[in-house]
Amino acid sequence: MTYQNNFSLGINNAMQQFLLFFNPIPFGLLLLGIGLYFRGKLTYWIQIIVSLVQSIWLFANTLYYREFSDFLSFGIIKSSSSVSNNLGTSILEIIHPTDFLVFLDVLILILMMSFKVIQPDMSTTKRRYGAISSVVAVVLFSINLSLAESDRSQLLSRTFDNNYIVKYLGVDFFAGYSAYQTHQQTATRKNASKSDVDKVLDFVNKNRSQPNVSYYGKEKGKNVFILHLESFQQFMINYKSDGEEVTPNINRFYKDQHTMSFDNFFHQVGQGKTSDAETMLETSMFGLPSGSSMTSYGSSNTYQALPAILDQQGYSTASMHGDVGSFWNRDNTYKSWGYQYFFDSSYYDDKDDYSIGYGLKDKIFLQQSAKYIEQLPQPFYAKLITVTNHYPYDLDKQNQSIDKTKTGDKTVDGYVQTSRYLDQAFGEFIDYLKKSGLYDKSVIVAYGDHYGISDNHPKALAKLLGKDSLSSYDLAMLQKVPFMIHSSNLSGGINHTYGGEIDVMPTLMDLLGIKNDDTIQLGNDLLSTDRNQTVAFRNGDFVSPDLSKIGSKVYDNQGNKVNTKKLTQQQKDILKEQQDHTDKSLSLSDKITTGDLLRFYTPQNFDKVDKSQYKYKYSDxxxxxxxxxxxxxxxxxEQNGGKSTEDLYKTDAPELKDDDE
Structure with missing residues (x-):
């Protein structure tokens, strides 16, 4: 019942429907059968405890899936200390009363045992019953796996979406599978060797695009701002709600004569969401198939990240975020990436009404960031991470300036209000840059890190977009997020090349004129004229200007489903090449991360990062x-004669007005 009602597993045929019913049985029998190895009351209580643990696991996955369209892995659980912060509001929003029905059987059994409605069998233990149940469970699982492989070959040998694992083999198997993957992380790193890097370099060098001579070095020596627009999707650009423009400031920036905007730019995150976006942006490596590479590997791995490269080119490097430094393990990962400064919540003034959800409200955060920006020696690289436009898209009434939409879906309807608030904060920040003189001295990059509204809300999304329904291709196209590069040196316009977050680092390095012909990066310059435009998604799907593969279906660039049996040989070759490129990119990225392969290779003119030199405590x-x-x-x-520019920053944040009064 939970599979059918709470998860979107994409059941396409009778075999998949049967496996959905069948796959809980082998592991249920195996786990409940543990009790049969004991005698008396202990047998019964062991089985009740096993049933309770399974109910908790199913309940937790229901809530996690409702928010993230994915299942809880041991990688996520392992990093729970860094991601559980501030989740209380989200959980209360997504719980349905019917979710607690998974505990009903446990409650009934406990009552029946407590009131002796069930009388335990106190006879001598017959361990053969336990052994028989275990053997039958293994046999049934073998049948399950065989049927699954017949319907989806290479189910466990290739990087698939976790939905596939649960659909075919069950949520209990997925728990063990993800635990195995976590164990393998340690073993993989131990077994990695210097020879593994050669395969990576071979692929990277074959796929490295040449810089566009019209842009290479054009922004050399300029400051760089990275404005991280939380959960902001491309469809919000120029979107109107009841005839009212939702994000007028971002729209103007998008269309500015000096802004290069990319309208086929996709987020490529997996379970790590924001941490995956940062990982791709700073390292040109993908996140992991499960969990977050920042939390699993950020403290220990070797990186050749953009902050370290820019530091060694004379830049000051800083990240600013109005939440605790441990969130997503940033306080450790940033040291590995070579950030000189990390201004987390300990650097910001906070009061009861200053924060919402995952940290300081954007207007307050950006306004307070000005005092650190003005102190950074130029040129600098500064990333500012906004958070207010984050699920569950709640905003206090005093900050609401547009009505909610009326799709009837709570998750969707508040999205325009928090997007408008983000837009207002963005506008105030741009005004400050202009008044302070930084606007013309800087490259300003603004991008959306991942989707705001997941695929689990297709009806509401369709209504929001004025469509009757959305196909799998439509939903894939909704994974577009804005990506904009602004500089007074640039001629603006809309660039239609297909790309994603994996391509940001090489694009910026070429614009800044930093030699980039021997680094290990899996993306390529968005401005190059000879680039590969296959955009790989973390689940193994891909999109491109030619053909796109979403799940088991192939689409042309008009969104029409293609019969793969009727493809021309040329189209078949293109499709195979794109799938091979996607699989290879993801596979090599995982090997680089899990094996910590960069410890074996250092590009020319780059010094390995010494994490011990970075201290992020406020005093340090x-x-x-x-x-x-x-x-x-x-x-x-310093250039302003020691006078602060903070008074140039104007915000209408009502919380700050109250303080002034």
């Missing part, structure tokens, strides 16, 4: 910042 960070200002004397505040 401010001391280092003051020392850097004294040495370089290129910060905005």
């Amino acid at each position: 960070g401010m001391k280092a910042l003051k020392e850097a200002q004294r040495k370089k004397k290129t910060s905005l505040i």
